[in-house]
Amino acid sequence: xxxxxxxxxxxxxxxxxxxxxxxxxxxxxxxxxxxxxxxxxxxxxxxxxxxxxxxxxxxxxxxxxxxxxxxxxxxxxxxxxxxxxxxxxxxxxxxxxxxxxxxxxxxxxxxxxxxxxxxxxxxxxxxxxxxxxxxxxxxxxxxxxxxxxxxxxxxxxxxxxxxxxxxxxxxxxxxxxxxxxxxxxxxxxxxxxxxxxxxxxxxxxxxxxxxxxxxxxxxxxxxxxxxxxxxxxxxxxxxxxxxxxxxxxxxxxxxxxxxxxxxxxxxxxxxxxxxxxxxxxxxxxxxxxxxxxxxxxxxxxxxxxxxxxxxxxxxxxxxxxxxxxxxxxxxxxxxxxxxxxxxxxxxxxxxxxxxxxxxxxxxxxxxxx
Amino acid sequence: xxxxxxxxxxxxxxxxxxxxxxxxxxxxxxxxxxxxxxxxxxxxxxxxxxxxxxxxxxxxxxxxxxxxxxxxxxxxxxxxxxxxxxxxxxxxxxxxxxxxxxxxxxxxxxxxxxxxxxxxxxxxxxxxxxxxxxxxxxxxxxxxxxxxxxxxxxxxxxxxxxxxxxxxxxxxxxxxxxxxxxxxxxxxxxxxxxxxxxxxxxxxxxxxxxxxxxxxxxxxxxxxxxxxxxxxxxxxxxxxxxxxxxxxxxxxxxxxxxxxxxxxxxxxxxxxxxxxxxxxxxxxxxxxxxxxxxxxxxxxxxxxxxxxxxxxxxxxxxxxxxxxxxxxxxxxxxxxxxxxxxxxxxxxxxxxxxxxxxxxxxxxxxxxxxxxxx
Numbered sequence: 001x002x003x004x005x006x007x008x009x010x011x012x013x014x015x016x017x018x019x020x021x022x023x024x025x026x027x028x029x030x031x032x033x034x035x036x037x038x039x040x041x042x043x044x045x046x047x048x049x050x051x052x053x054x055x056x057x058x059x060x061x062x063x064x065x066x067x068x069x070x071x072x073x074x075x076x077x078x079x080x081x082x083x084x085x086x087x088x089x090x091x092x093x094x095x096x097x098x099x100x101x102x103x104x105x106x107x108x109x110x111x112x113x114x115x116x117x118x119x120x121x122x123x124x125x126x127x128x129x130x131x132x133x134x135x136x137x138x139x140x141x142x143x144x145x146x147x148x149x150x151x152x153x154x155x156x157x158x159x160x161x162x163x164x165x166x167x168x169x170x171x172x173x174x175x176x177x178x179x180x181x182x183x184x185x186x187x188x189x190x191x192x193x194x195x196x197x198x199x200x201x202x203x204x205x206x207x208x209x210x211x212x213x214x215x216x217x218x219x220x221x222x223x224x225x226x227x228x229x230x231x232x233x234x235x236x237x238x239x240x241x242x243x244x245x246x247x248x249x250x251x252x253x254x255x256x257x258x259x260x261x262x263x264x265x266x267x268x269x270x271x272x273x274x275x276x277x278x279x280x281x282x283x284x285x286x287x288x289x290x291x292x293x294x295x296x297x298x299x300x301x302x303x304x305x306x307x308x309x310x311x312x313x314x315x316x317x318x319x320x321x322x323x324x325x326x327x328x329x330x331x332x333x334x335x336x337x338x339x340x341x342x343x344x345x346x347x348x349x350x351x352x353x354x355x356x357x358x359x360x361x362x363x364x365x366x367x368x369x
Numbered sequence: 370x371x372x373x374x375x376x377x378x379x380x381x382x383x384x385x386x387x388x389x390x391x392x393x394x395x396x397x398x399x400x401x402x403x404x405x406x407x408x409x410x411x412x413x414x415x416x417x418x419x420x421x422x423x424x425x426x427x428x429x430x431x432x433x434x435x436x437x438x439x440x441x442x443x444x445x446x447x448x449x450x451x452x453x454x455x456x457x458x459x460x461x462x463x464x465x466x467x468x469x470x471x472x473x474x475x476x477x478x479x480x481x482x483x484x485x486x487x488x489x490x491x492x493x494x495x496x497x498x499x500x501x502x503x504x505x506x507x508x509x510x511x512x513x514x515x516x517x518x519x520x521x522x523x524x525x526x527x528x529x530x531x532x533x534x535x536x537x538x539x540x541x542x543x544x545x546x547x548x549x550x551x552x553x554x555x556x557x558x559x560x561x562x563x564x565x566x567x568x569x570x571x572x573x574x575x576x577x578x579x580x581x582x583x584x585x586x587x588x589x590x591x592x593x594x595x596x597x598x599x600x601x602x603x604x605x606x607x608x609x610x611x612x613x614x615x616x617x618x619x620x621x622x623x624x625x626x627x628x629x630x631x632x633x634x635x636x637x638x639x640x641x642x643x644x645x646x647x648x649x650x651x652x653x654x655x656x657x658x659x660x661x662x663x664x665x666x667x668x669x670x671x672x673x674x675x676x677x678x679x680x681x682x683x684x685x686x687x688x689x690x691x692x693x694x695x696x697x698x699x700x701x702x703x704x705x706x707x708x709x710x711x712x713x714x715x716x717x718x719x720x721x722x723x724x725x726x727x728x729x730x731x732x733x734x735x736x737x738x739x740x741x742x743x
Contacts, residue, residue: 061463068462072455172573176542185730186497186544187475278451280479284574285449319452323459327442333416 025360026307033350034314037343044338050329062324063317071206077316078208078277079104081215082270083294084301084308085222086142089263090156091303092226093256094239097145099160100267101291102167103138107268109171109190110137111275112282113179116191123196130197131272138268139261141167146260150253156260168287175283189283199277211273215312218266222305235259267291300347315340406440407468407652409433410460412453413445414473415576419602421621426472426496428622429640433648442466449475457484461491468651470644472496477511485509492657494647500659512643512661514669515723517553518694519636520597521701522672523618524557525690526633527595528565529683530616531558537593537615538569539584541600543742545731550599550636552735553701554618558595559737561686568593569740576601582609589613595633607632616678623673634687635673642668664723666695698722708733709740 042052063073086100111134118126145163148154181191201207226232238245238252245252274286297315301307322336329335358364409430417427423445434441442464447453453476460466467490471481474497485493485506493509500511527536536558540547555567568591570584581598585606588596596610597603597618604627610617611628619625619635647657663669672691675684693699700722704715714733715721721728734740 062459066462068458072459075451075455186546187478188542188544274450278479283475285475288448288450288452320455320459323444323447323456324463326444327460327464333444333446 021360021362025354025357028360029350029353030347032353033346034343036350037339037346040346041339041342044342048331050331054329055325058324058328059318059321062321067206069317069320071208072320073313073317074206074208074212076319077312078211078215079270079274079290080293080297080312080316081212081219081308082266082273083290084297084312085218085294085305086138086263086267086291087295087298088301088303088305088308089222089226089266090142090146090256090260091298092232092235092239093259094242095146095149095256095260096157097142097160097260097263098157098295099142099145099162099164099167099291100263100294101287101289102160102164103141103264103267104271104274104291105164105167105171105287106141107134107138107271108275108279108282108286109174109179109271110134110268111272112190112193112279113174115193115197115275116179116181116281118197119194121196126197127199127276130276131269134268134272134275135265136268138271139265142264142267143257143261145264146257149260150256164291171282171287172284179282181281184281184283187283189279189281192281193276197276198280199273209273209277211270211277214269214273216309218269219305219308222266226305231255267294296344300344318343406438407648408440408442408460408464408466409648410457410464410466410469411441411443412447412456412460412469412471412473412476413443414449414475415446415601417443417445419576420604420607420624420627421600421602423472423601425622425638426470426640429638429644430470432641433644436645436648436652438652439648440464447473449473449480451480453480454484457481457493458488461488466491468492468494468648470494470496481509482506492651494657502659507659510657510659510661512647512669514638514643514667515662515664516636516638516670517549517701517728518664518699518723519670519672520550520599520618520620521553521557522687522691522694523597523620523634523636524554525560525687526675526679526683527554527597527616527618528558528561529680529686530633530678531562531565531595533592533594534562534565535591535593536565536567537585537588537591537596537610538567538738538740539581539588539596539598539600539606540569540571541575542573543571545729547599548731548734548742549728550620551738551740552731552733554597555735555737556701557690560690561683565737567738569734569738571740571742572600578602578605581605585609586613589615619673625673625676630677632673632676633679634675637671637673639668639671662724664694665691666697694723700725702728702735707736709736709738711736 045052045055063069083100087097090097111130114133115130145156145160148159149156175190176188179190180188199210202210202213234250235255238250238255242252275282279286297308297311301311318336318340322333325331325335326333411430413423413426415423417423430441430443433439442460444456447456457469477495477499481493481495485508489508495511497513500509538551538554540551551569558565568588570587572580572584581600582605585596595616598606598620603620603624607617607624607627611631616631616633617628618633622637623635625632650657700720703720705717706715708714
């Protein structure tokens, strides 16, 4: 019995570096898909009489060339990293949660409303309070989705989407009534936060707030949680087969509520940064649809928390170039959406390619060697 | 078998070449604007052909585009988030824009206030009335028009056209600007017939087509036979109302083409006159005032041409009132006047002319408006 278990392990280690070859598939295929997307979109551009070379040059210029381009890209990426995790974490349990926007909205209102009352409190005390209140509000909201799923059998996809609408309605109501700053006449907002409660730019030479770093850390920590801990392992088991997980005695209900709540907390933190780093108060502009963009990112990343990082930066770079595309090429603002759509479809279609290339298999290399 | 392997490799190699080609293509972008030109950037929160707020500004931009020595750059559908900050800086960094018109109200605080101090050589002109000398940078300016008077004139044509004595208003949010428009619309109609009432429905959002259509239908169901609105894009309200056989009064831009038979008139922004004037000032080396306001007389607003359904008596009263407004000192909000909860707004002899700053914090609906802002 013991021998049986160790044999495959030893043969694997003898392959050395080649054990990474199958993983290469997860890099090569998406890159291939993105290039296909570029080519298909180029055909569109040529049909419109526009130059694809100009287009990609502008995307690069606006999104990735200068320090300002990176500022543009990374500042857009900050909330999206966090929003995508709100989808990717519950997805490990097989849940499709698409209502992260609600947690962002309520997290933002919590931070804005409580912050408005902490005018004379030093930032060292107040900031953790705001951070936690936003996280807890988000955790409660999406955790509720998990609770309804496991305890009441309510479909989490529908529930989270509808709850996002409710959350935005509640947020608007709170902003326009009880927490409204009487001075905000034509744009109802909570009172402006004091300077001590504002999150500034990171000291990296470009104006990107700390929310981006928070997003990176959240992605890395989430990946470790999912891939390297027993908790994450249990979650993946439950996501693979919930009955089997229950039979094994895994605390499935706790896992579901815990992971949805964690995703919600991270989305709530996105709301916290939108208020403290960007807007300075909670108002309707905070609900800008980051939660919905996060769904796309998470799916493209195949719910892998680490893959969220490059995909978010790519997407944010595309969006950063929307302005230059409009201005230089005289194309409508929807151009970038069409471009993103085509790239996404290409990536989704590329799923079918996995496992079809012998190139990425051990046998191929063994045979050659 | 071996042939197959080679194919895979060739294939991957080709992909790599394609990647390299994409990277190479990025070199050699030339400058865009002529250095001698003044580059002016316009930023819109919605589509620039929305038959509404954004189209009104885009028409102004088009007029600037026709001027000599000016390069106009535009960007539409820019949310009031960090996106607009990036758009402003992108126009400055990549296109050399030195005069920006970020036109949405929500662009001001915190976005323009965040970017303006970093670019002291760039002038930021914001549509609404928020700039104040003690709080805000000197390279930021505010301008806005007294469009409430336009809704008052709308109301006069509505007062003549209504048979049910019920007129309707689809409103976005209960904020002072919108409330002033609602009140002005009813008070204009009441100049014709004091029995007229105005039903208002708030949709809660600046641009939410489904709710706007529902609200318009609800107003028509209640017997309102003249409908106007204050939302970003009045297209849906105009078409839905005309489809229900109600007359319509426009707002922001000319919506006449959407309902040629049913369109009475409309309160329009006249940004073409204002923007060309401001650009001319900058071209001549002058500086634009930081705080600019104006109404019909100052060419900030204009009225759509009267539609075919406007009667001669209506036309006469419309023109007479318009002349009074043009002469200056005209007050739509004047005593005796109560709000729709019975509180006194203005006593006998008291009046608020269009320039009165008190109107900018309006928090009531006047008597005769059916609806609540609570």
